Amino acid sequence: MDRYQFGAGEHAAIARLAFDEAGIVLAPNKAQLVYGRLARLVRACGLDSFADYVVRIEEDADERARAVDALTTNHTGFFRESHHFDHFVAEVWPTLRRRLAEGGRVRLWSAACSSGEEPYTFVIAALGREKGLARELASRDFRVLATDLSQTILTAARAGRYPQDVASTIPAALRALWTEPTEDGFAIAEGARAPIAFRPLNLLRPWPMRNRFDAIFCRNVMIYFDEATKARLQARLADQLAPGGFLYIGHSERLAADVAPRFASIGRTIYRKVDA
């Protein structure tokens, strides 16, 4: 493997770019991670040094996007932090389902969905053991938006195909109904895929969505941001929720002091919007 010169100056330049573009904080102790993620891109560009690569990404927006994409951490899993889905199914979904049956609209958002396990999980959890529900929902005004900054990971999310070893966290009865075997693992069944639209979206930039959401899952992305970015994002998530809407955040994440009054804390890292 190539060994490129990678000093504090190159790390600082790349860290600044990741922060400006995506809000991602890369402290000096992440230098090895940055090297590991970007060395193949330096090579693919035919460059001999990180110093040249820094110049390239400062000048070339497409390469900059590739670099930021490579710097994202996409760790996720089906039914990760499963108490969120227990809460959603028991406390939130029955009301939403009633509304759908009465001809109303329901919108859910997985903000920073990574390879899709999170939105597929809450759709599968909502569908539960009723095979016919997917068909019923297809005729209702039910949409799930799933967004991420990384185009690479969104391609995987849209494909909805996973290796067998990640299937074990999906409860067996739901796995039997909402996944299908493939040669090398499994795929999410059409009924659970149909409501979800996967779209690229940088959470730091303007959001094109006009509708407000009944529930937002924004989990394990704010851990990469600084306090000011977290607070700004949380205020925007609050604005984007319908009154009484639910916000689920990652287990090590907290609401910022000036955003917290807009929510009632109703469970571990589960919040209900209380303002209008």
Ligand SMILES: C[S@@+](CC[C@H](N)C(=O)[O-])C[C@H]1O[C@@H](n2cnc3c(N)ncnc32)[C@H](O)[C@@H]1O
């Ligand atoms: C660790 S994954 C979390 C996935 C899922 N929400 C979960 O909890 O399992 C973090 C995701 O945030 C995305 N991300 C990082 N910065 C982002 C930004 N500024 N805008 C949108 N997505 C971002 C990454 O691409 C990555 O897929």
